[in-house]
Amino acid sequence: MATWEDVVAYAKGAAQTVGKKTDEWVELGKMKLKLSELHRDIAEAHEGLGRLVYDSRKSGEAVDDMIDACIEHLDDLNGEMERLEEKIMFTKNAVRCDKCGTPNANTAQFCNQCGEKLG
Template identity: 40%
Template sequence: MTIFDDILATAKSAADVVGKKAVLVKELSRLRLTMAELNKEISRNFEALGRLVYDASKSGNSYDVNDSVLAIDELYEELSALSEELNRLRGRTVCPCCGHENVLGATFCNKCGTRLPEQEEEEKAEAEPGDTEEPDTAAPVADDAGDEDEEAAAPAAEAPRPVEPEDDGTGKE
């Protein structure tokens, strides 16, 4: 009976691993779909903005343009948050200097050599959600979010291109 128990335990362990991977793949797919929908919405807003600019140049009204720009900026912020979540699930960290994806836990960027923010503090915060006494954990997260808002705002002024979902290495799109 010992062999049977070992086989049963191994099968249960394998089923647990497969279940966890299935949940991860489902979440990655959901994020990619949401990102694709946001990119389509951004494209539609850019098209509408182009029409507004054309109409404004004909009639002299420009107040609608500002509303469209703000709506596009909000969509870029949502897209940035989804991209962060996707990278977190994939175990990647993005270089704040060049935007290159690096393996989670890397100290320096593989592309430009910039020192990456320490991930240990963020991992501890995720492992201990009830412990809110560490002020060091909150500071890097707030700094990273501010940098990405600046990056999201800059491309909006330079005719940005839609962000496409990243490859997670599974061979599936």
């Protein structure tokens, strides 16, 4: 019977056999998918906020708490989107170390993981 350690070792082995280039593209694809989901969530949150304000004006019901919660949610989503966009830009422009495969900023002269000279 396979132990938990076997499973972990297998998963690590499987990850290592995948080429670095493939890895990078899978990662980028996932991030782009997540980004498009975030764009949709943000659009929906804006729509919800608009509807909330509209309904509140129509009915005269006070919904300040709900509006605050909506804005907080939007701030979270926007922050997440900014971080993800930065990460995508970094991954796109990253220079991979020949020695260890670590992505480094394209302005870096040496690998921040192993110190190998880049470029």
